[in-house]
Amino acid sequence: MQRRTVFLAAVLVVVVGVVAAFVLLPGVISPGPRREAPKEIVVGAVLPMSGTHGRIGLYFKTAFELYFDEVNRAGGVYVKEFDKRIPLKLIVLDDESDPTKSATLLERLITVEKVNLILGGYSTPLVAAQAPVAERYKMPYVNPGGATSTIFLTEDGKRRYNYMFGMIASIKQLALTTMEMLKAEIDKGTLPKPLKIASVNENTDHGREYLAGLKEAVRKYPGYFEIVYEAFHTIGEKDYTAILSAIKASGANAMLNDMRLPDYITMHRQYAAMGLCHIVVSYGPRGPEGTAIKELGKAAENVFGVQWWNPADPRAGVREFNAKWDAWVKAKNLDLPSDWFAAVPYEAARVLVWAIEKAGSIEPEKIHAVLLQLNSPEKGLPSQIIVGGSIYFDERAGGQITNQFVVVQVQDGKPQIVWPRESMTSAFRPNRC
Amino acid sequence: MSLFEVALTNFLSSLLLAGLYALAAYGLTLIYGVMKIVDVSQGALITLGAYLAYALHSQFGIDPLVSPPFAFPMFFAYGYFIQSGIARRALKGYRGGQVIEFTLLLFFGLLLAITGLVYLVWTGNIRAVATPYVTSAVEVLGVRLQVSRLFIFVYSMVITAILWFMLSRTDMGRAIRAVSQDADAARTCGINVSRVFSVVFGIVCGLSATAGSLMPAALAIHPAMGIEFITISIVITIIGGMGNFLGALIGAAIYSGLHTLSVLTVGPAYAIAVALAFMMVVLLFRPTGILGERVRI
Secondary structure (H helix, E strand, C coil): CHHHHHHHHHHHHHHHHHHHHHHHHHHHHCCCCCCCCCCCEEEEEEECCCCCCHHHHHHHHHHHHHHHHHHHHCCCEEEHHHCEEECEEEEEEECCCCHHHHHHHHHHHHHCCCCCEEECCCCHHHHHHHHHHHHHCCCCEEECCCCCHHHCECCCCCECCCCEEECCCCHHHHHHHHHHHHHHHHHHCCCCCCEEEEEEEECCHHHHHHHHHHHHHHHHCCCCEEEEEEEEECCCCCCCHHHHHHHHHHCCCEEECECCHHHHHHHHHHHHHCCCCCCEEEECCECCCHHHHHHHHHHHCCCEEEECCCCCCCCHHHHHHHHHHHHHHHHCCCCCCCCHHHHHHHHHHHHHHHHHHHHCCCCHHHHHHHHHCCCCCCCCEECCCCCCCEECCEHHHCCECCCCCEEEEEECCEEEEEECHHHCCCCCCCCCC | CCHHHHHHHHHHHHHHHHHHHHHHHHHHHHHHHHHCCCCCCHHHHHHHHHHHHHHHHHHHCCCHHHCHHHHHHHHHHHHHHHHHHHHHHHHCCCCCHHHHHHHHHHHHHHHHHHHHHHHHHHCCCCECCCCCCCCCEEEECCEEEEHHHHHHHHHHHHHHHHHHHHHHHCHHHHHHHHHHHCHHHHHHCCCCHHHHHHHHHHHHHHHHHHHHHHHHHCCCECCCHHHHHHHHHHHHHHHHCCCCHHHHHHHHHHHHHHHHHHHHHCCHHHHHHHHHHHHHHHHHHCCCCCCCCCCCC
């Protein structure tokens, strides 16, 4: 009897102990009460809302606002650690297109305004000023507006900033896309082999990287291309006669330049007046802009430019974005037709929000870890808007996307997409000289 | 393309370019000649002239090549009443070297303020004017020359002739030359020096705006273009001779010739460096410029 009582008491102690362990242990090992969810997730961005890039800054801000509005209308971002949807709030500070102000203001956003996260700005010099600040505060920096590869890679090819993620491909990639399209045309027999190229580029990192890309393609595709004239010009050149006469004397049949819009217009006016003709003419990212088509008239015919994105892309996702964007700017009474300045920042905001949901947290380190996983086209975030259909940050390119560009050619006075194949609205048309 | 063809094409085009540069430099050189001040704000008036021509074209379809009759009187009035007033009021109490330092700061501030205003009104977007002749050319000695640049060159030569006539054959011109040589002596001879200053400011502002109003015929325009032109004008003025409008013409010819030559030989990236190196040589061996002090105004 006594033995039985002892046994039962022992069983009771074990049961009570187990139950107590189940009830009490979580309290002992848990870090404490759950953190209180913030009322909103504050995302900051320093943009050029005035000065040289004022209009583009407005594009970026409007695009961020459009995406945030969509998320907020759906109840906010779901954050697992708080098990609730939290609305987004955007704070934008104006750096007046000044790199010094840009860096200071980003620091202010992080330290004084105490934003939860940040988004990147526009133009390489401004992004180059902001990136070290983001790095110092270990803030993931999704950058939709700085492309020159020197801000991503060090001289010895190493990643420069661990926290920066570039949404637009490098200028070298721009040149490579151009050459890949031309190679495809040579293979089709629409262009002669080898193509003799004259290349005049602005005397900046942008122009030098473009020429480096052309040279890389010349090495990659032996027998296809030959560079017969190369030069760097000063930005704001007033007369191109000497350069154009040197190009004429070089015997080139293709002219691939990297120039800014005013230089392109000035040079191409003189080019046409001198009666020059090349079967292939491009001004790098310039060519099919409305201003150039209007001001150059027939002289702009068949000139092509290479762009990060174009609203004429026939893919369903792009058409849907255009409709959404047009309605948004109309409601805000803004004259901002759809452009890459709208689409890429919109997608940058989407990447950040996706990373918050994936991390289940608004802690910058956790979001950074998620973004680092998007390191190849296969592992990238699918996109119906971005060219190539995937948003990824190539480690070998220092965390910059390496997708294809869109080649847009002026045909019958209108811009037509001639590359890549999935976005084509027309076939490439060589000049008949 | 034969070597002769290359040489002739580049000689003629650098001549046309010299016309464009001379027109832009006249304002700077004339005001230095008369008042001994360096008015860098003329760069902003070149910009304003360009945007005036752009506005006239976009609103009323007026060709940039016929915009000078609108630009000159408008900016003459601005120079006569406003710019000269600002300069006179600001210069009170300054003497000798202080004047140069102070006016440099004053007009540099004005240059930035007007450029900022242009950014505000027209934004930083690139503007260009489409005319029927924008890519047209005429053949001269077998060389194709851009029609718009040829027109600008003709304008430049006509303006040079008018300036020369006005300065050498009219009473106002003689008064301007007298003031430029010795303002105090001119005053004792009964010349209204203050009025002469106002007229000179009027002419200078009118000239800069006229130069600017012709630019859209040949170049794409943007708010910072005046800063580019005033920098080139300073180099031209130093090479040709400060305060000498014939010197500006010679300086412009040398600058554009050097530019063309260096593009063809050492490459376009070094063209400005070559021109600046030449300017340094002039400053070292002939600090008053090629025409120097011999001929004023």
